[in-house]
Amino acid sequence: MDKFTEIHTLEEYQNAIKGKAIFLFTASWCPDCIFIKPFIGEVVDKYDQYTFYVIDRDEMIDLCKELDIMGIPSFVAFENGKETGRFVSKLRKTREEIEAFIESL
Numbered sequence: 001m002d003k004f005t006e007i008h009t010l011e012e013y014q015n016a017i018k019g020k021a022i023f024l025f026t027a028s029w030c031p032d033c034i035f036i037k038p039f040i041g042e043v044v045d046k047y048d049q050y051t052f053y054v055i056d057r058d059e060m061i062d063l064c065k066e067l068d069i070m071g072i073p074s075f076v077a078f079e080n081g082k083e084t085g086r087f088v089s090k091l092r093k094t095r096e097e098i099e100a101f102i103e104s105l
Contacts, residue, residue, distance in 0.1 A: 001054050003044040007023070008060075013060075013063060016078075018080065020050050020078075022051075023053045024073060025054075025057050025075075025076070026056060032091070033072055033073045036073060050102070071088060084105050085105045
């Protein structure tokens with residue numbers, strides 16, 4: 001996840017949503033999150049019009065509750081402070097599904 005900017009505070013999150021951003025909500029113990037690691041960097045490179053951020057669900061559980069993100073990995077997109085799309089579920093996500101989500105924005 002080295003191509004993602006890590007978010008650790010609510011202030012960082014609030015600043016990040018002002019741009020054209022996609023957030024990945026994850027956790028270190030999540031096997032479905034580990035599943036996407038081999039290809040997610042290539043997805044980030046392909047969609048360079050977005051800034052990609054990663055948020056550890058366990059570290060920022062209050063924000064996740066506020067955004068209604070209980071399943072991980074999950075993706076939420078923002079532009080100019082407004083949510084533009086979300087791919088949120090508890091199911092494993094494939095590269096094709098993640099790219100289809102980004103294309104739909």
